[in-house]
Amino acid sequence: MITNAGGRRIGWAIKTTNMRRLGVDPPCGVLDPKENVLMAVSCDTFDATREDINNDRxxxxxxxxxxxxxxxxxxxxxxxxxxxxxxNLPIEYNL
Structure with missing residues (x-):
C-alpha cells in the first residue's frame, strides 16, 4: 500500500530494475493528503540459477x-x- 502521509497532493511512480520479471499495478498515480492506494507486485517465472537477482529492486x-x-x-x-x-525496496525471492 502506498500512503500519502503529507499535507499536499503528490504524484508517484514505481520503477523496477527488471521489467521483464517484475510487474507493478498500478505503476503510477496521484494521491491527495492522507489518501492511499493498494499496489500489487507480480513476478514472472524465471530460472534463478541462470539470472542475476542480487540487485533487483x-x-x-x-x-x-x-x-x-x-x-x-x-x-x-x-x-x-x-x-x-x-x-528503494530490495527484492528478496523465495527460492
Whole structure:
C-alpha cells in the first residue's frame, strides 16, 4: 500500500530494475493528503540459477504536484526543478 502521509497532493511512480520479471499495478498515480492506494507486485517465472537477482529492486518516486493541477498523473512533474523523493525496496525471492 502506498500512503500519502503529507499535507499536499503528490504524484508517484514505481520503477523496477527488471521489467521483464517484475510487474507493478498500478505503476503510477496521484494521491491527495492522507489518501492511499493498494499496489500489487507480480513476478514472472524465471530460472534463478541462470539470472542475476542480487540487485533487483522496486523504486518508488514521488513529488508534490503543482498547485491547481488536475488529479491526473503527469510524467513531467518528475523532470522539472522540483524535489523528487525516492525509496528503494530490495527484492528478496523465495527460492
Amino acid at each position: 522496486i523504486t518508488i518516486e514521488w513529488t508534490n504536484t503543482p498547485d491547481g493541477a488536475a488529479k491526473q498523473f503527469r510524467r513531467e512533474w518528475f523532470q522539472g526543478d522540483g524535489m523528487v523523493r525516492r525509496k
